[in-house]
Amino acid sequence: MADKLLKREDLGKLIGSVVGGGGVFVAPTIDARQVVFKPVTKAEEIVTDYIVARNSYKEYVFPQTEVVADYTIGKDGVDLRSRKVEPKETVIFGARPCEASSLSALRAVFTWDFIDEFYTKREDKTTVISVGCTKADEACFCTTVALSPETKTGSDIYLLETESGDYLAEAVTDKGRAFIKKHASVFGAAGGEKAKKLFIPEKIKGIDPGKVAEKLSDKGHYEDPVWAELTRKCIGCGACTFVCPTCHCFDITDEGTAFEGERRKNWDACQFDTFTLHASGHNPRDLQYKRWRNRFNCKFSFYPNKFSSKGCVGCGRCIRVCPVRLDITEVMEELSK
Template sequence: MTFAISQTNLRLLVDQLIQDGIFVVGPRRSGSMVLYEPLSKGEALTLDALPRRSAKELFFPVCEDILTYERVEGKMAVRDVDRAHYPETVLVGAPPCDAASPAILDSVFSWDYLDDFYLERRKKTTIIGMGCTRGDDACFCSAVGLAPDSVAGSDLFLTPLPGDEYACQVITEKGRSLTADYPGLFHEQSPVDPLPAPKQEMKQLNLERIKNWLDTHFDDPLWEKFADICAGCGACAFVCPACHCFDINDEGSSEKGTRRKHWDACGFGKFTNHASGHNPRDVQNKRYRNRIMHKFKYYNDKFGKTLCTGCGRCVRACPVGIDIAGILAEIDAK
């Protein structure tokens, strides 16, 4: 016997979490788009479309304050942001390509420096992942080691069943606590075949072979072919669940202000611009080369992971039609 939850009870779970003071985030229709946004009621939860942006900004906001400063009686007073106010949070309805990304980001935010802003949000968040039945021709999660039914990164994983039911799999203690706190919303159910996962036409990539090519082809002429059309807009990085570049700026005056962290992107022309004026990535194909190298070589060299979940958002968002999956397939064929 396995446990399940109906779609009606899933929405009731959202309502009860909110009533209990939990901050709940999930896919919600906002105008013409579906976005991850705070939910005020369960009926707002939208489960029939992949959100336009990823869920990473729940842990790694687009912009956040990290300290304030003010000159008081001739001395500079610096105040840290109180991270204790971060709320207990549940992310509900994350497909595998989004649920897997925080575990990838954990490595960089807890490597040589512990980023307490990110780590505190992670600690206080429970992820309810959901099997995907709605992929399109931009999806390629199965090519980077995930799948539409991958439980990686989820605390509780829901598999869509016929009749608006979800099989419920407990993955971590956080997930176990959630089901224990709201037992009346879950019920026993005999095993049922899940709804079919979306078909992905792209073959499985050999990531090891791709990395081996990247190891020895830094100056290959293929980079110009791949990326000379890149507009450097940063859309791919900003919608990506795994990209994590950021800049830090002081905003204000010499008397009072705020130090803030802002998203950045290695595709921007000034990302590597030196104070001297020299830019080692002075043309766009060098910047796009770095994007591929970072995701499929550098990150792997350091952490043994691929910095990509195959969500396909970069493909959908690119204004000039660059297809990262197609580039990887061409490299794989070398």
């Protein structure tokens, strides 16, 4: 229940308190005429009129590149020293409920057969404050994948904008409750303020997620010519994977000299032709449609079958950024037939 009120005029105080305490306050802001998640230090930098930020906030829990170890190669062999990750307290403000629910997808993979502390320690220090959507665009399809602007899973604090521009606040997790307690001076008691109406997008009529899953579970679908037909225009740029809140593939590279250097963890993308290129020169995903088919299967088959979390949260980012307008929902519709 939203029993607290965060006044818009107190946002600056909240930011000051987090940043003054050594933390990072990430929020949607304008950069190069686009709404993006970036660290802010003033309330005036925050944008409130947006649908979803162009980038996902995943880069604050899973950076695009980071050093995980240092190495030295000497006469006595290789000395590999792990880096310690000591993340700052991070607040993600203004996440949409769809992407907030994506964090469990990242956690599932980074704690599956190995606990990746570079991820878990960052997520543990991150508080997600989501804001329910009062509008959507034609790329949004959260309700088609069984989510909605009312979804609170993944949010630590869930906000609803009020008619007067403030926020009704509900603590969803213990972390959210602790955050509100710590910043009690800006989270006052709510007293009958009226929330703006949420915009609930209609489910896409031609999509039946059950049929999509059924089709993908039949291994025969792999050779269906529909994959090549539907995805022929994909140029393999990887933009869809980099903006996707649930995509998590990375590569490990050593950068340095023959004697010393750094071991880095870098974002990678299954849409790149070198992603599955073997040292022998053989590439099991030698054509772009095979790479696209893999991404789609990852979202709607491999991932939900292996973990209980979602592979796609319907945020629509991949549709908005794709330079050739390859729309994932069109493929979902085709497979639903």
